[in-house]
Amino acid sequence: MPRRDDFSHFLQRRSSVPVWLDLLARVGVIVALFGVVLVVHWIYRDGLHDSLDNRISFIDVLYFTTVTVTTVGYGDIVPVSPEARLFETFVVTPIRLIFWLIFLGTAYSFVIRKSLYRWRMARIQRMLQDHILVAGFGISGSEAVNEMIARGVAPEKIVVIDPSPSRLEEAEKLGCNVLRGDATRDRTLSDARISLASAIMISAGRDDTSILITLTARHLAPGTPISVVVRNEDNEMLARQAGATTVINPVSFTGLLLAGSGAGPHIADYIADLASSAGRVQLNERLATAEEVGKPLGAITSGLGVRIYRAGRPFSFAEPEARALQAGDVIIEILTSGPVGEADL
Known part of the structure; x- marks a missing residue:
């Protein structure tokens, strides 16, 4: 990408440190630095001057420490000795900067980043339409995405869902939208706008997971074509019963x-x-055009027609049904991918 308007911009690796421990560590750093400044101010309080009563009590020191490590002070208590001024210049000022960095970093990590993510996520979702949803970016899923991009599919039209940060990082490098999550859950697929997808490809690595994703996807997108990879022949029928349009057994x-x-x-x-997109010839699937209706499959000029699908039933070029194309027929043809001759067909 890398395209900065999609999910991949927010790809994050989950920290091994719990959130509460991270927050506790930040608070500990603030308390420790505050304590150091407070102790030094108290020990060298004679170098401070209070314009109100000319006396420096512990409360005055606590107040002065608080305002100096968070702001530049109010001028009611000021350092007057050279040592106190040097301490404020070379120690308190850097600590003040550290305080602000910790405050801003904490606000960003726990509030701003999540709010920004939700806003941009909503913006991206509004733009997603007619995209291709790929659930699982293992060997099969990644090869499918690479092949689609090689055939001219824009990477920003592909949304990859996977629980693995390393796999999503690879998809991000290709320019795809990525979403880390469990594709068996309705919420994850809904976040990827599955109802507006033009196609769904599922390759979860395990047949049971792939079939469960298929069930969930079919429930959320009743009319969208679903292709699923299963590795056990016994599960092919289950995948079709789950709603898969195409079942592929590698x-x-x-x-x-x-x-x-x-x-x-x-x-x-x-x-x-x-x-392969790198081959000299390619398979292509399309609807029969109005000009082709009534003509035999062998008369098409865009490529070499090898099969038609009529009302979901396949017919080869040699069967009687292929002698006259009808409206709604799906044509499977072989196209040349470069300046080659008819012999390559």
Whole structure:
């Protein structure tokens, strides 16, 4: 990014020190410094002058210490001896600055930063629309995000949710919006404006977690396409029952590549070529245009049509349904990604 108007600007690592202990340590520093100044003022009180009664009591010393470490004083009690003035100049003045830094730092840490975060979070949420939500930034999630960016998706249109600060830091470097949290919770997904997302991709690393995220996401975004990664074949049906539109099993895909390589030395290479933005050819999915309605799939000019989806059912280019495209048909086509010839198709 790094884009400074998104969640990643507020990426923080959770401190191992409890909040109460951090606050107690700050108070301890203030008390210790105040005590040092108070003791020195009391010991060398003869170097001070009170314009009201010409007497310096302990209350006067306490009052003078308080106003000098927090302000520049009011002039009713002043240092008159050279030693007292040197002490005020070289010791009390730096301590006064330290006091103010501690006060401001505490106010920022416990009040201002949270308020600023909430304000900017609300501003970012208002701007989020038609974004892609990625739950889980492990190996699969990070590869998916890199591939989307390589295909031209703007990083600011991607929101990554993950509980790991180190993973979110990597997503931040790519320019994505990031949100640290548990994607199985309604509040986390709602903060990422899931109801306005154009697509949801889930790869939590564990099948049970991924399926639970799918259930939560489908509840909050009934009509949004959801793609989920599961590693156990037995969980594919569960993922679909949870509401997933697309279920991806990387183990099965690896098996397909291995089987293809056994049938011919170039089949696996071509399949990988189709799946990567760096390949010479790419798969593309789109709706049939008005001009294409009534024509056969093989007559499209944008690419090589290989399949259509009609009312959710797939038909290959060789089936009778592909001889006349209808309105609402989804076309799967192969496109060239560069200045290559027809032989590359």
